[in-house]
Every structure is written in structure tokens, then in C-alpha cells.
Amino acid sequence: MKAGVWSAAPWTTVQEKPAGEKGCILRAGKGAAALPAEELELIQRSLNGDLEAWGEIVTRYKEAVFAVTLSILRNWADAEDATQDAFIRAYENLRHYDLSRKFSTWLFTVAANVAKNALRKRKRQKEPPLVEAEDDPAEEVHQDLRLAAVRRAVADLPEVYRMPVMLYYWHGLPVEEIAQVLGIPSGTVKTRLYRARALIRAKLVEEGVIRDAVG
Secondary structure, eight states, X not given: OOTTTTTXXXXXXXXXXXGGGTTOOOBOOTTOOOXXXXXXXXXXXXXXXXXXXXXXXXXXXXXXXXXXXXXHHOOHHHHHHHHHHHHHHHHHTGGGOBTTXXXXXXXXXXXXXXXXXXXHHTTTSOOOOSSOOOSOGGGSOHHHHHXXXXXXXXXXXXXXXXXXXXXXXXXXXXXXXXXXXXXXXXXXXXXXXXXXXXXXXXXXXXXXXXXXXXX
């Protein structure tokens, strides 16, 4: 993590907008999304250089954005850095946000792009697992063992399956929104979720966490 990120205002380390960029008005394309009035006000205030308003947006979305970056990077520290960078990038480009898109979808797309760029930079480095293996599983409660096994199975999924699973099951995003974030059809998201579930089940059977219904 970059110094000072956690000590003050997490993921809000942004520079005040230059005077020429203040006073921007949100643009709406065809079929403008119906944003909640409170959220629309926060976005507009942020455009006008109100960092407290942006801080409120960060507070609302930091966990979801972290889930997006973690699903791609599979490393807590790298995901935290990417989350911070994503909010900075989103703030700097907020004037380009189009009301025809749901704000969370736009923000998650920014986060996904930042995380993918970070992943490319560390391409040749070995990726640590999403969760560490238990030292002595026999001493763990069965429910904790099963949860840890599921998380390991998710961590081992190829990225094309891992990200939809984390967005859908960990953060509860609907299929349609995941499709927009990933830039793929909703049907493809459903297919990837189906295949991911099959891979996870196979992994759990292999580890003896669950029994194969066929066997």
C-alpha cells in the first residue's frame, strides 16, 4: 500500500481539481439512467471540487471496487493499491461519466481496467494464492474448512470465471451489470457462472469436501 492511505481517508488521495475543471455538468446520453437524487448530487458536487462528497462516494463503493480488483489480482495488497488508483482515476475522469450508464457500472469498469493494467505489469511474477492453505485443517471447524476450500477453489479459477463469480456471489451484482462491467453479453456471463460452479464443485469433490453425487 502507498503510505498514508489507511491512516486518513482510504482511497481518497486525490488532488483538488484545477479551477478550469470545476463547474462541469454531467452529460446524459439516450436512455439516461435514473440515478438516486442523493447520488447524483454527490457526483455533481464532486465534479465541482467537493472532496467531502467524493469521500462519501468512496465510502459507499470501496468494498465493491476492492472486490473487483481482488478478483483480477488475487492479492490483497495489490488489490488495495489498485483500488486506490481506481478511485483516483475515476475522480480525474468524472467529467466523462455519462448518465446513460449506471454509476456503479462505470466505476467498476474503471476499477477493472486499472487492475488489468496492474496485472500486466507484474505479468512475469508468480501470483500468490487468494487465501493461504490451512496449516492444520484437522483442527478447524468443518464449516470453516468448507469455506476455506471454496475460497481456494475460486482463487484457482481462470480469470474469465473468477471475476464473474466474485462479482455475482461475493458482492451480489446482477448478471446484467456484470455484463456491462466485463463488456460481454449477459448470456456469456451466465455461461461462465455455470462453468465456474462446475469447476468449483469438481475441486471440492477432489479435496473431499463434498461427495460426488454420481459416485
